[in-house]
Amino acid sequence: MKLSNHVNGHFCTSEIEGRTLLITYLREHLALTGTKEGCSSASCGACTVLVSGKATKSCQVLAIETEAQEIQTIEGLATADGLHPLQNAFWENFAVQNGFSTPGTIMAMMELLNENTAPSDAEIKERLSGNLSRESGYEQVVASVKAAAAKMKGAEVAGGISSNGKYIGSSVKTRDTEKLITGEGKFIADMELPGMLHAAILQSPVAHAIIKGVDTSEAEAMPGVVRVFTAKDTTGIMPMPVIWIPPFTESHFLPHPSGIVPGSHTVFATDRVRFAGDQLAAVVAETRQQAYDALSKIRVDYEALPVVLDAEEASQPGAPQLHETAPNNIMIHTIFGDSEATEKAIAESEVVVEQKIYNQRMMHNTLEVRGALAKYDPATQDYTLWANTQIPYPHRLLISLYVLGIPYNKLRVIVPFMGESNGCKGNLYPDTPLVLWMAKELGRPVKWVDTRAGFARNTAQSRDQIQYVKIAGTAEGKLTALSCVAFSNVGAYPVINAPGQPLPLIGRSIPGAYVIPHASYEVNVVYTNKVPTAPMRGSGRAEAIFLIERAIEMFARKIGKDPAEVRRMNMVQSDQFPYENGLGWTYDSGNYENTLDIALEKAGYATLEAQKAEARARGKLLGLGIGSYVAVAGVGNSGKMGGEGLMSGTWGSAYIHIAPSGEVAITTGAQPHGQSQQTTFAQIAAEELQIPMEYVTIKHSDTANPLYYGQASYGSRSLSVEGVAVQKACQMMVKKAREFAAYLFKMPVDLIEYKEGKVVGTPAPEQAVMTLQQVALMLWFGWDLPEGMDPGLEGSAYFDPKNFNFPFGTHIAVVEIDEETCEIDLVRYIAVDDFGTVVNPEVVNGQTYGNIVLGIGQALAEEVKYSPETGQVLSDDLDSYMVPRSGWFPKVELYRTETPSPSNSLGAKGAGDVSNPPVAPAMVNAICDALSEFDVRHIDMPVTPEKIWEILQQQNSPVEL
């Protein structure tokens, strides 16, 4: 049927089906891919457009219903005169990180501004209720809307973001953002190649079953289907590898034919499925709709097996066994620290507190699902893979060497614009090499983009650890010992770095910011029929800091002392650095007490009792919770990481080239996905080379860039490791320029100064001077070079830090619990963080807001739900997986101190995920403080009003009307 309407002022007409959704019409018929598909259930708002001026989630509207109407998408916002004030405001106020949710958010706010020219913060937050952010929080969006509103009324907007006159430390506007605020930036789902086919992948209907047969005959006959693949077609594809093998303990993985690395699951399950996302078949068709239509026709004959979903249960004799290579489903059992000495110290202590804690399973639930696009060129035998992965270089190595067995130099991996990851896109999933292999088999490019329901089942989840905690000390409050026996639920198969999170990231981090003479962590990493787990923002440190911050809180209450004072008396003091925490980390620098003091002062801690009384008069129970933290970041020293078992280097790398024109191009091994490395690294380079930032281009996201050895972005490492490599690369150039100048000027190199982008011979500064561009030109000519010097001004630099770095801080949450409904309101949230030297403050603020929003979600709402009978994932959309919305959050208050790290020459500490760990304990501590008069000691997350009500009922403190 024919649809005609106006889109962005243009008359459009197209043949569509009745069932065609507006988003499909816009993206596929009109090629307006600025509107993104996130949740597909009108929850996340990524697909918001204006239809006759009304905010409309285009994934939930039939295209035909917009007949004769005016539609405005993000592409239609800018005019010939430039960007819309709202677009500019988003850019200037740092409201854009990875940008996937940005177009939808901007369009929703357009409706608001068209109706209300001076919206308040509360009105903006309420209107944002339809738009989710999983990476950036809402503060900068609110600021953007207010700035745009003022601009649209003709007010001069005062520059709210200051500069310190230098590049490092200035909130320079982020690069590539214009493409994101106009919808031009292409994400994986937006990409088209000539002749491209579309894939859909069938997942298991249950979590544990014997597969008796997969009947694809009906699917093969469906319109548009090119081919259907099953396990029998992929016998030549090797299993996914595991590249983390702790040398200090026994691990139980699966076999791998390489004999070099152990293995994980295969692209298709063969005779048995072990979790709900196990893949069984793939349909490749001319269109995505045809592929999924055919997918629904595949019949699976299976015999269900008993499921085991709890890690502790799975480790007991008699539990269903998942892998023959892992008796009692134990992947790894190991102990950090001296458990005997710790238990002895506990037994001898005056006060002991014990608590079982469950750190619940979470879903990363990025708004952008995963996808891959692959192409094979038979003429050159080159493979090209586009994927939204945060580890492109490891993808190149692992796929070529360990999965497909193809030449490394024939595989190119490119990352287009990429939505947030929260850590889940740091794994090698079976679907990715499958897509590459299918492209070769079919001789045409193949694209696969997951569905939201599929993502819930096949993309790694996280956390999910049971902890038996004991904390001991003196009656005066001095800690003497801490022990934890843990069961980590790793799911059905190991991801490529499966041991990393439950082993060192948790195990070495449990002492937190405190001096604890005896500490031990015993962990069982256990297979179950759940989705495999991988790191999630705050990974490992979140579980560890939650443990210690809850434990120290409970300890303080048991001895009747102020929790802030107990923290203070046990904190590592500023004169104790470098400090060995007894479990393997050496904290580099810090002033933990200072951030605690600042946070307490900002929260009005001295007047807490008065605040509580005032709230009680309004029918609210007020509570204040502290979350102090120190978190390992800046992964890391390659030798140390190798010692932990990671079969990879973790150095940083940068390739720099200064063209004869003076332009500087730097390729980084970091993988930006919202952290703005393309901006911050240019700031570092501009400061180091003392040239305008506009001369510097940062290249990334393509293994064909001139950086042969690259790593990835994860674990708050990019700035403090990869950024330092950039700095080193620039320093190499300055060194060569000075040496060349010394030769040309016939002066000792000690008399050559590099200043303001020039080499200057200090004895004759007026005559002996060349710009960096002139040096580059002369080196490119190569007419007269000193002995041993090569032409050109380029080089590679690496940085392998001798130690990790350790950002730290204290967060405070103030909550009010309604006495009748037990609803929790967050009244204030105060974060005091120290990330060492900060290159771009507003970028770091954005990362911090995102960490806080995620942590609050964990504390209060998020949890993956499974069917206990079938092991099927029940929370497979953003309606059934609850995430707090903007209208609920108060203004989040951010403060920073700056204690440089001695671990790198920038003095930087990680910032990308480290401010997540203190959030959940601050929230739960606050809730327990609010309920302290009812003797509520602990509530497992997510802490819901229902849980609070039930606990109070059970403790004979029933909540009455």
Added chain:
Amino acid sequence: MIQNPFSYTAPDSIAEAFSLLSKSGSEVFTGDQAFIGNTKTGHARPSTVVSLRNIPGLNSIIQHGDQLIIGSSVSFSAMLADAAIGSVPVLVEALRAIKDPHLKNHSNVGGALYHRSTSHGPLLAALLSLDASVSLSDPWGDKNITLENYLTAGSGQGEIIKSVTLTINRTAAGSFRHIDYLKVGEIVCGAAVVLATKGETISKISVAACGCVSIPVRLRNLENSLTGVKVSRENIEAALHELPTDELTLSNVNISNPSYLFHLLKVLIKRAVLKS
């Protein structure tokens, strides 16, 4: 994506719509976005979708004296923008409980009556408390039934909802209270109350619940026990204490304990009565 293909038609007259709806597998579509959600999940698998968007007379709000007639295609946002609706507090508060602008723009009265999703609950509860009636039309004529009866009986095959009618009682007060935990947009419990008083005594009260029940419902027994009662916190609480636990089947996908839902409902009713 919608897996199930269907044909789509948008007739220009209600007579034509009747003809199309008489065919097996055809379903009416008011334009409410909940229908799209149902087709995506497979809960609705029509062979033909009959859209009412071109049928005249369904998209207006008409006031005749104290009678307010709201066409079935009128969106939530259009209702909020209407001055007559603005004079009915329980209705305004119920509509404002829906925060998502997309839901406000693309949910409508007819959709609420046909689909009864959680986002429709507040409106339905408010209309129930206002003793609203539903105007239905089929090939043989029009009929009016109470909303309460409609929610129990539903609409027959081929029937089209034309409008909802309510009477504005300027002597009555009303309020809608709800729980939307973390403002995620899931109303786990809501209570709509409309009451009239003589002095400080309740002379007439209607109470409707949503969110915690599968279909919004009037609480007649509670209404009887509150009628003639002096408005005070103690009296309201005493009446709510007597509310039988088994009168309602309470459930919500986000709350596993029906006792907690029952407690919430009582709290919200109390707050709505006291606010009114």
